[in-house]
Amino acid sequence: MPFIYDTLVATLISMTVLLILSSIQTEATQSNTARTSRNVAKTQAQDFSTWLEEDLGEIGKNMSSNAAAFQTHQDSTKWHTTEFTFKYETVSGTLVRTRYELEKAGTRTVDGTTETLYEVVRSRKVGSGSWQQKGQSPANLGYFEVNKLDKNATPVSNPSEVESIRVRFSVIAPFQSEExxxxxxxxxxxIPYE
Incomplete structure (x- = not known):
């Protein structure tokens, strides 16, 4: 009888310890998943921001007249620039056009709300050649907006008043959980516009 009692107590203690360890492991896994999701979103946002800054720094470069160096198409209902096209010339005088097109990429639930995800597809046209796709943003953008700003950082539509170009976007974390x-x-x- 004491042997059975000791075996039951040992089994009960072992199961309790196993449940505690399992609970700790589950919480650690959820925490690591949330941390990884946060880090992925931050890295994607930083990489896309760097890419945009390098690209947009070329607007109007080597051109005699900057007045028509860019063109935007805005969705009036949301913070979405559906298309943004700009151009510059190389040192040899070749005209290069770059176009960003906003495309739907799916949906994701964020804070209980279903959000549409977008991606920016980048195409380039060199000289009289055809448009070639040359990259794209992460496929989990929440919004993408390009604004032309004057010297007071106020949005303007007249190209002659533009002093800088502002790009705003959001990257939605790839994995969503309570953590x-x-x-x-x-x-x-x-980006300053000269």
Whole structure:
């Protein structure tokens, strides 16, 4: 009888310890998943921001007249620039056009709301050649907006008043759970326009 009692007590203690360890492991896994999701979103936002800054720094370069160096198409209902096209000339005088097109990429639930995801597809046309796709953003953008700003950072539509270009976007974290505390990363880049 004491042997059976000791075996039952040992089994009960072992099962309790196993449940505690399992609970700790589950919480650690959820925490690591949330941290990884946050880090992925931050890295994607930083990489896309760097890419935009490098690209947009070329607007109007080597051109005699900057007045028609860019063109935007805005969705009036949301913070979405559906298409942004700009151009510059190489040192040899070849005209290069770059176009960003906003495309739907799916949906994701964020804070109980279904959000549409977007991606920016980048195409380039050199000289009289055809448009060639040359990259794309992460496929989990929440919004993408390009604004032309005057010297007071006020949005303007007249190309002759433009002093800088502002790009705003958000990257939605790829994995969402209750532990995810950074569900969306917002970035803004302002590029001087000369």
């Amino acid at each position: 995810t505390f950074l569900r969306r990363v917002r970035r803004s880049a302002v």
